[in-house]
Amino acid sequence: MGIIEERVVFKSHNVDVVGVLRKPDNKDGEKLPAIVSVHPVSGSKEQTAGLYAEKLAQEGFVTLAYDSSHQGESLADPEYVENPFYRVEDVRSAVDYLTTLDIVDNDRIGAIGICAGGGYATSATMSDRRIKALGTVVGVNFGRFSRESDVTPDAAIRDLEKIAELRTNEANGAKPFVTQYIPNSPEELKESGIEELDVKEAVDYYRTDRGISENSPNKWRYSGSAGLYTFDAFFPAEDLLTQPLQIVAGDVPGAFGSYRDAFDLFNRARSSEKDLHIVKGATHYDLYDQPEPVDEALSKLVPFYNKHL
Known part of the structure; x- marks a missing residue:
C-alpha cells in the first residue's frame, strides 16, 4: 500500500509540536481509522515510534508520530524537560489534531506507545474517551521507574532535594543544568563500567548508527523532573481504563522494568477486552527495531486495531 508522508505542526499547551503524518494512499476517499504513536523518554519521531507508525500506516491506518513538546523539533522553553503532564497532554493534543483531518474517522482513533510512551499513552487513554483502543510495546511506568x-x-x-536546589538556582539566574539520560557513546559506556542490560542496549540504540537521531540529543533538563516522582502512568486504570488493550513486552527483564510493568498494567486495567503478549527471548530494545520481534508485536497489534478501530 502506498503511503503519503507529511510534516505537520499542531499546538499542545501553546507549544508548536512537530510530527510526521502518514496517510495510506486513499483513492476512494473514505474516512480511515487513525493511531497516535508516542515515543520513549529521550526519543524522537524518527526512531521506534516512527517505525511502528510506518508499519501501521502500511496496514491502512492514518498515523501520527511527533516529537514531544519541549524536545526534538518541538523544542521550546523550558528546553529538554521530561514532564509527564506535558507528555500526556501532547497525546490528547495529537488526538485534537487528528479530528481536524477530513481523512480521519473521529470515532476510530487509537494510540500506541513504546517504553515510557506506553505509560504516557495509557494515562492519556484513561482521560480521553476519544481514544478507542490502546496498544503498548515494552511500556514503562516512568513515574514508578523514577521513584525506584x-x-x-x-x-x-x-x-527531589537536588531538583529543588536547581530550580532555586535557575530562578535566580543560574544557567539551566542539562545532563544526559545515558552515556553518550559506546566508549563512554565502557569507561563508566555500567553492565546493566537495558542501559547497554539503550546506548547501542540511541548513540550509534542503529537509531541515532538529531532530534534525540540525549539532553535532559533535570530541574524539570519533579513531576515524575508523583506520577503513576497506570493510575487509576482499575477504574478508568475500559478501552480495549493490547500489551506487548519481551521476556528478558532489564532495569527499566517493561516486563514487570506489562503484568502490572494488565492486572490493573479494567478493560474487559485485554491481552498480554510476551515475545520469547526478546529484550526491551529488540522490540524497538529488530525485525522478528517487531513483526511478532505487529502480528498482535494489527488485528487488535482492525477489530477495535
Missing part, C-alpha cells in the same frame, strides 16, 4: 531506579534508602527524596 535507585534502590538506596530515600534516593527519591534526595533527587
Whole structure:
C-alpha cells in the first residue's frame, strides 16, 4: 500500500509540536481509522515510534508520530524537560489534531506507545474517551521507574532535594543544568563500567548508527523532573481504563522494568477486552527495531486495531 508522508505542526499547551503524518494512499476517499504513536523518554519521531507508525500506516491506518513538546523539533522553553503532564497532554493534543483531518474517522482513533510512551499513552487513554483502543510495546511506568531506579534508602527524596536546589538556582539566574539520560557513546559506556542490560542496549540504540537521531540529543533538563516522582502512568486504570488493550513486552527483564510493568498494567486495567503478549527471548530494545520481534508485536497489534478501530 502506498503511503503519503507529511510534516505537520499542531499546538499542545501553546507549544508548536512537530510530527510526521502518514496517510495510506486513499483513492476512494473514505474516512480511515487513525493511531497516535508516542515515543520513549529521550526519543524522537524518527526512531521506534516512527517505525511502528510506518508499519501501521502500511496496514491502512492514518498515523501520527511527533516529537514531544519541549524536545526534538518541538523544542521550546523550558528546553529538554521530561514532564509527564506535558507528555500526556501532547497525546490528547495529537488526538485534537487528528479530528481536524477530513481523512480521519473521529470515532476510530487509537494510540500506541513504546517504553515510557506506553505509560504516557495509557494515562492519556484513561482521560480521553476519544481514544478507542490502546496498544503498548515494552511500556514503562516512568513515574514508578523514577521513584525506584535507585534502590538506596530515600534516593527519591534526595533527587527531589537536588531538583529543588536547581530550580532555586535557575530562578535566580543560574544557567539551566542539562545532563544526559545515558552515556553518550559506546566508549563512554565502557569507561563508566555500567553492565546493566537495558542501559547497554539503550546506548547501542540511541548513540550509534542503529537509531541515532538529531532530534534525540540525549539532553535532559533535570530541574524539570519533579513531576515524575508523583506520577503513576497506570493510575487509576482499575477504574478508568475500559478501552480495549493490547500489551506487548519481551521476556528478558532489564532495569527499566517493561516486563514487570506489562503484568502490572494488565492486572490493573479494567478493560474487559485485554491481552498480554510476551515475545520469547526478546529484550526491551529488540522490540524497538529488530525485525522478528517487531513483526511478532505487529502480528498482535494489527488485528487488535482492525477489530477495535
